[in-house]
Amino acid sequence: MKHLLKETDLSSTDLNRVFSLARELKKNRGKQTSSLLSGKTWVLIFSKESTRTRVSFEVGIRELGGNVIFLNKNDIQLGRGETVEDTARVLSRYAHGLVVRTYDHSDVERLASAGSIPVINALTDFLHPCQTLTDAFTAAERWAGPTGDLVESLKGRKIAFLGDTRFNMANSWMLTASMFGMKISLAGPTAYKPGEKINQLLQAGGRKIDYQVTTDPYEAVQGADIVYTDTWTSMGQESEAAARAIAMKPYTVTEKLFAAAKPDAFFMHCLPAHPGEEVVQAVLDNPRSIIFDEAENRLHVQKAIISHLTESK
């Protein structure tokens, strides 16, 4: 059984397949109907809010011909203490796949190992693989054009990640950069530097990673092809918002900071954005900001991921 719990669950062959499928699905959207998931039901279980992930998965599963059930964790017995394992075993008797957004990364791992249907990580505190795989696809479609090699176009590119370098988006970008042969430079306050767990995962894969951590945002963006940021206060960290806003202030992506990257660099953000905090409105509106392509591509890439997991069972 194949799952997508972390980026490195996909081999380089899988990545090529997912990207070319996503390109094809995007090109043909609305032109042909799919019956890939005909008669199948996927269940979404979300313990956190979502706009893009929920809607793109619901639309995508329907476009593949399947049915969807959306559940908030508190709608089901899981919220009252039924075990993750029993939930996985029961849902595996009804459904054909699970998409899960939660806090603790071990919950998606436990669902995957106790159940017998594919599990897709739709964000945990540790990783957000659907987002960074989509981000990489979004930059690649610009660099490779309509027919070029998407995966190859990422090799050797540099991404600068600014702000909270200790949470899901930074962790996922470290893994993603390592998989595509990209360089990554992370700039943020020392108290929010990458943790042990992501370093262990990077080392476990034995992957070579050109990875630099600095407190200087200008050093990080030097020579960058992508300038990336995320909210300073992620879901579940609301009580720390004031302290985070003070600590991360030097890492706001201003026009001056964005201009210090390569002249043709893209600005990217997983969204939701907080204008005036991690990024100024003028950068969000810059012609080289590709934030809404990223949001749109969640649909195409996730359809490709589901197709790939379903086909390779």
Ligand code: CP
């Ligand atoms: N980027 C992202 O995952 O957005 P949502 O929280 O709206 O799903």
Ligand code: NVA
């Ligand atoms: N780091 C953010 C990402 C939102 C898509 C969060 O976890 O809230």
